Structures are given as structure tokens and as C-alpha cells.
């Protein structure tokens with residue numbers, strides 16, 4: 001079975017890895033992706049692989065959201081009325097979902113690896129969201145294709161390297177172990193591009209491109225397939241290097257976006273990390 005038609009694969013190849021865009025897919029239903037399957041899956045995952053959040057959050061949140069992980073299965077089955085969004089993380093821990101992830105990414109692999117090299121750390125996330133639920137403004141370190149399976153949502157994506165959307169210091173704090181949620185100001189709204197997707201449509205989100213999600217008027221189910229690349233790890237390590245430079249009272253230059261590789265700072269940080277570990 002082909003999930004991404006050839007036209008979608010070509011569109012993806014033209015835009016990957018830096019340009020957010022929508023693409024078609026054929027995964028409009030799947031026995032592993034209905035609400036009963038998700039509820040069942042939530043009972044098999046460790047609690048730290050579950051996020052269970054209130055759906056009535058503002059676009060910008062401060063601090064760590066309250067979690068209701070123990071209620072995930074019940075919340076998923078009652079998602080129509082629950083007023084929540086549930087994220088099941090790293091569902092590839094279960095063999096049948098690992099197989100699904102592999103199948104989905106296998107079609108894109110020939111479009112991805114010629115550009116950003118070997119696909120690393122493949123992960124899969126599932127989302128069940130109540131009508132009108134909001135996922136607040138944040139960024140993620142992975143290359144990400146979010147496929148809509150049921151219901152609709154609008155993913156509003158902001159430019160990855162724009163310091164008006166997320167300051168360099170915030171990037172640096174995140175890569176040193178900080179939270180992904182980002183401060184939000186209404187004057188940033190005009191910098192975002194909304195991508196509306198329904199069943200059979202997906203959106204690609206570049207590495208560290210800030211985004212928030214607003215759900216449509218129905219229950220939504222989506223699946224996110226993600227991977228890292230040596231480029232994304234180098235960008236992350238260059239941010240860590242910059243955090244160290246900033247601690248010394250200097251103002252470092254932000255890592256350049258792809259196709260620049262940021263190798264000097266990344267290798268510098270990796271060497272420092274090794275030395276620190278060796279020093280105990």
C-alpha cells in the first residue's frame with residue numbers, strides 16, 4: 001500500500017528540509033489509529049510516554065502544564081466531550097506501531113537521505129484531541145510530518161530562524177535541557193503561516209520551527225512521524241556551544257540554517273562534553 005502518492009513525494013522533496021508545506025496521504029483510516037486502539041495503547045505505554053493536557057489552553061503558556069496521565073485511556077475514549085488533548089509519545093515502543101512508522105518513513109527515505117543524510121532516531125507520536133483543543137506555541141528538535149487521520153486542525157508555523165519568534169537565548173536554554181513551550185506575544189501572530197489540514201492531508205514542520213495548533217469542531221486524530229539528522233544534531237550542539245559563549249559575557253552568532261552545517265561549533269561542543277565527562 002502506498003501512503004504518500006508520487007505527487008506528494010515530489011512536493012515534499014522540493015520543500016524538504018526548510019520549507020513548511022502540506023502534502024496528501026492515503027492514511028485516512030487504520031485499525032491502529034482508531035480511538036479504541038489509542039486507548040488500549042495508552043495502557044501499554046510507560047506513563048512518561050503519555051501527555052494528557054487540558055484543551056482550553058491559551059496559545060502561550062507559562063511553565064509546565066498540569067498532567068492527567070493516569071486518565072489517558074478514559075480521556076481518549078471520551079475525547080468528544082473531555083476537553084483535552086492527549087499525546088502518546090514514542091509509540092514505536094510497541095512492535096505494531098514500529099512497523100507502521102517504518103512503512104510510512106520508508107516511502108520518504110529516498111527523498112530525505114540525499115539531502116540531510118541518514119535518518120536517525122525515528123519516532124512516532126499519536127494525538128487525540130477534543131473539539132476546539134489548542135496545543136500551545138512551542139518548538140521541537142525533529143523533522144516532522146503530521147498526518148491528519150480524523151477531524152481537522154490548523155497548524156500555524158513560524159520561521160525557524162526568526163529571533164522575533166523565539167530568541168536565541170530560548171533556543172540555547174532548550175538545547176541545554178529546557179522546556180519546549182515558548183513565550184507568546186500577539187504581535188508575533190502575523191509572522192505565522194496557517195496550514196489547515198483534514199483527513200488525507202499532512203503538514204511538514206521543519207526542525208525548531210515554532211508552531212501552535214488549533215483543532216477543528218470535531219474530534220481529531222493525527223499521527224506524527226519524526227526523525228533527526230546529523231544536521232539537526234549539529235544545530236543543537238552549536239546552540240549548546242553558544243550558551244557557553246554567552247555565559248562568558250559574549251554574544252555568539254546563531255547557527256546557520258540548512259544547508260550550512262555548523263560543524264565547527266558542534267564539534268567544539270562535542271569535544272568539551274567529552275572532556276567534562278572524562279573529568280567526571
Ligand SMILES: [Fe+2]
Nearest residue numbers: 138139140211
Ligand atoms: Fe510540535
